[in-house]
Amino acid sequence: MAQTLKPGSGPLDYGNRTWLKILFAAIFFALYAPIFTLIAFSFNTDKRGVVWRGFTFDNYVKAWNNADLQEAMLNSLSIAFISTIIATILGSMVALVLWRFRFPMKAAYEGVMSLPIVIPEICMGVSLLLFFTNAGMMAWSVNFVWPFNLINIIIAHVAFCFPFVAIVVRSRLVGFNRQLEEASKDLGASEWQTFWNVIVPFMMPGLIAGALLAFTLSLDDFVITYFTSGPETVTFPVKVYSLVRRGVSPEINAASTALIVITVVATIIAMKLQAPDKSGKG
Amino acid sequence: MDSWKVNPRVFWTLFTPGTFWLLLFFLIPLGWLFHDSFSDKISITETQFTGTLANYIRAFDAVYLTIIWKSVWISAVATALCLLTAYPIAFGICFAPAKWKPLLLLLVILPFWINLLIRTYALIAVFRTQGYLNLVLGWVGLGPYDMLYNDGAVIIGLVYVYMPFMVLPLYATIERLDRSFLEASLDLGGSQVQTFFKVTLPLTMPGIVTGIILVFIPCLGSFLTPAMLGGANAIMIGNVIEDQFKAANDWPFGSALSFLLMYVTFGALALRAFLASRSKGVDV
Numbered sequence: 227m228a229q230t231l232k233p234g235s236g237p238l239d240y241g242n243r244t245w246l247k248i249l250f251a252a253i254f255f256a257l258y259a260p261i262f263t264l265i266a267f268s269f270n271t272d273k274r275g276v277v278w279r280g281f282t283f284d285n286y287v288k289a290w291n292n293a294d295l296q297e298a299m300l301n302s303l304s305i306a307f308i309s310t311i312i313a314t315i316l317g318s319m320v321a322l323v324l325w326r327f328r329f330p331m332k333a334a335y336e337g338v339m340s341l342p343i344v345i346p347e348i349c350m351g352v353s354l355l356l357f358f359t360n361a362g363m364m365a366w367s368v369n370f371v372w373p374f375n376l377i378n379i380i381i382a383h384v385a386f387c388f389p390f391v392a393i394v395v396r397s398r399l400v401g402f403n404r405q406l407e408e409a410s411k412d413l414g415a416s417e418w419q420t421f422w423n424v425i426v427p428f429m430m431p432g433l434i435a436g437a438l439l440a441f442t443l444s445l446d447d448f449v450i451t452y453f454t455s456g457p458e459t460v461t462f463p464v465k466v467y468s469l470v471r472r473g474v475s476p477e478i479n480a481a482s483t484a485l486i487v488i489t490v491v492a493t494i495i496a497m498k499l500q501a502p503d504k505s506g507k508g
Numbered sequence: 509m510d511s512w513k514v515n516p517r518v519f520w521t522l523f524t525p526g527t528f529w530l531l532l533f534f535l536i537p538l539g540w541l542f543h544d545s546f547s548d549k550i551s552i553t554e555t556q557f558t559g560t561l562a563n564y565i566r567a568f569d570a571v572y573l574t575i576i577w578k579s580v581w582i583s584a585v586a587t588a589l590c591l592l593t594a595y596p597i598a599f600g601i602c603f604a605p606a607k608w609k610p611l612l613l614l615l616v617i618l619p620f621w622i623n624l625l626i627r628t629y630a631l632i633a634v635f636r637t638q639g640y641l642n643l644v645l646g647w648v649g650l651g652p653y654d655m656l657y658n659d660g661a662v663i664i665g666l667v668y669v670y671m672p673f674m675v676l677p678l679y680a681t682i683e684r685l686d687r688s689f690l691e692a693s694l695d696l697g698g699s700q701v702q703t704f705f706k707v708t709l710p711l712t713m714p715g716i717v718t719g720i721i722l723v724f725i726p727c728l729g730s731f732l733t734p735a736m737l738g739g740a741n742a743i744m745i746g747n748v749i750e751d752q753f754k755a756a757n758d759w760p761f762g763s764a765l766s767f768l769l770m771y772v773t774f775g776a777l778a779l780r781a782f783l784a785s786r787s788k789g790v791d792v
Contacts, residue, residue: 453753
């Protein structure tokens, strides 16, 4: 038993086991290989897209000049942009209420607030379809000028995004030192001045992280958009869905790659901001 | 924390907008859906509330029961496969050098942020008959095989899409696991395998249960994955719901099916709450 162990080969150093490393590599390969092939083949000259024939940017030019895709992308980005703003405001208000106040039935309120996160997306999608149709908003919004004809989708996106924002912002607020607020009021600042000059600057990383989260959620959503969009409005995921049913094309690869880049960049920024960080508590 | 009565004006200003939105655009639509699930269809566009249970009873027709049963087992198999692949990943991340952990976690979560549709599309390109996998198999003289448009493809698609949901709760519990328990077990003569099954696994059970629920619920309600990867006979309950609201145009029946899905979801969440409260004593 007097065998000496090399560093890293102790009984609990599972991180150094070869079998675990191989398994790890295999699973990560399976996770990323499809995405990387998709990106790689967006630069392929071959129309069918299986065999590599040569490097080109043509697919991007074609996707960019495709009027349908352009409209879908513009719609998706506008919806994401507008719903992010509304969802961030609503979400941070909810976060502030839950952080600052005790009130009757608070636990139940929190439970209901997290319902949009937990119930199956399709249930939320069909319930909104039913609601908008019966309230006449489905037929009514068609006549609006852009971007107001997207109002149903925006309302739906805000409804499923803002509880997420509330969670992110609230977890940031937990680290706030309330003595700062008291100090500010002692020094003669009003409720509003304290909020604007003390609490909001502290919330900022949480606000940005929450906003980016809402933005990606909205940009990625297919199911709820599919049910709440009228026959005339197309968003990017809905457009890709109809294209994919007709087959695989490098143009879809190019457009998808663009969307992947947008979401990945947004996510990485959000995560950097959310990390339990160096920015000092209060 | 203040009582709301300390500053009712601020309280109501902050409380009202979000609550209003949730009430009007989430709770009322769900209530309407619930109401409609007890209605009769009286014409192409109109339904009338009659308090009937016919829509729910119809869901237990052999046709729909088969689909419900199939959705349950496809989701169960997908969840089990997620657990099998996610556990080693979560375990490996926990025991990786500290400086690697954030990067590895990011790598697991990142695909989750990429559009569901794009990821499914990427899978189609890999698995279709003229796809990359068949191309590689062709080099060793195999295939081509038709791998898409069947139940297996749906299961693979669900695992691919929902695996990150499983890794995160597992990571959270394994990370909190007190390693001296493992050392104690090994010191007392337990083998690595025994230690894993008798110590590690029971202690990480809360994470496993959470992960199972987090994966099983979206799998059961999935509609995009079976629609894209499944064949004509691979439809799941989500596709039936979609059909009722689009082509088949029987909204009351679609509402009833949606609510059955919601009941299962609530049941799963209640089960999780129950297990969490019971395991409080031994939770690490």
